[in-house]
Each structure stands twice: as structure tokens, then as C-alpha cells.
Amino acid sequence: MCSVRTMRPSSEQNQRTAHQDVSRILIDQRSSCNVMYRELFQKLGLRRKCICPYKGTDLHGFNGSTIHPWGLINLPVTFENKEIRNSKKTVEVQFLVVPCDSVYNCILGRLTLAALGAVPST
Numbered sequence: 001m002c003s004v005r006t007m008r009p010s011s012e013q014n015q016r017t018a019h020q021d022v023s024r025i026l027i028d029q030r031s032s033c034n035v036m037y038r039e040l041f042q043k044l045g046l047r048r049k050c051i052c053p054y055k056g057t058d059l060h061g062f063n064g065s066t067i068h069p070w071g072l073i074n075l076p077v078t079f080e081n082k083e084i085r086n087s088k089k090t091v092e093v094q095f096l097v098v099p100c101d102s103v104y105n106c107i108l109g110r111l112t113l114a115a116l117g118a119v120p121s122t
Contacts (some may be wrong), residue, residue, distance in 0.1 A: 022046055024105045027120055031109035036073070036095035040105040047071065051097055059098065070097040079116060091115045 014053040020043060023057045051071035058066045093112050113120065 010012040015031075022105050024103065026104045026107045027113065028107050029110050029113065029120055030110065031107055033094045034093055034109050034112055036097050037102045037105060038097075038099045039101065041070075041097050056095065066097060067100050070099055073097055077112075089116055 022040065030087045048070060051073050054069045054071040056069070060066050072094055074092055076090050077093045078088055078090040079090075091112065092110075093115075095106065
């Protein structure tokens, strides 16, 4: 379980902080990027104008489909193990926002795991 706190860009007059507990997160040690799917992006109340343009190539799925990501967004994300006291750690995470559906809300890759000092085990 991780808590996501997002800050609106300072250009907006009414700044506010969002807090959501997010479940259904895929930890992928082989992935070099973090992916946020449309459902989580909308659940957090984020706006497309907060996204930086994505200039990379389209993504190709296993089923042969092609999708163009909306862009990149940096968010402070707080991770916490509720079974361990004082285990909160907040890191800035850059997500590639993808306009498609998934059983997961997001994918966290190896760079975020390294920033956390996390060692995944099976």
C-alpha cells in the first residue's frame, strides 16, 4: 500500500493537496519507467495540462495494439508499510501517463525501487 500526495502546479491560484491510498500496484524490477494508467490519473483529480509532453515512441502491446502516452508527470509519492512503525518515505516519482485500462493502477520500476532502497522478494 502506498499513499500518493500530489501537489498542484503553483500556476493555479487554488492550490490543494490530494491524498489517496493506492492499491493494485505492479512492482516490475525490469521496467526502467513508472507507468500510471488513466483510471488512477483521473482518480487523483489530475489535469492533462499538468502533464509534460512525451516525445518518445508509441507503446506496443502484446496484442499488437499501439498507444501514444499522454505525457510525463512528476509526483511526490509517500510509501508506507503500515505494519512497521515510522516506515514512511517520500520520493519524487516520474510517471508516464498512459490512456488505457489495466488491472493495475500503476507500475513502479527499478529506478523508484532504488530511490526507496527497496529490495523486492518473492
